[in-house]
Ligand SMILES: [Zn+2]
């Protein structure tokens with residue numbers, strides 16, 4: 001059995017953009033380039049959450065640090081909802 005490695009493996013994997021939303025599983029992720037930084041973020045069109053990849057880990061971006069976000073109002077609204085839910089409402 002031959003397994004073809006399509007990029008990803010080895011070096012370069014750490015800064016790949018998010019391929020699938022960790023929250024809703026959607027693949028409708030759009031790259032968000034942060035203002036004047038080489039950081040690479042992804043905005044999920046399906047649920048409105050923004051993600052950041054660092055060292056192979058995916059982190060949720062909070063609206064205050066979501067620079068360059070093109071969907072800010074939605075990003076903030078969804079985050080506020082998630083916070084309320086996390087507090088048991
Ligand atoms: Zn999503």
Ligand SMILES: [Zn+2]
Pocket residue numbers: 043049050061063066069070071072075
């Ligand atoms: Zn955002």
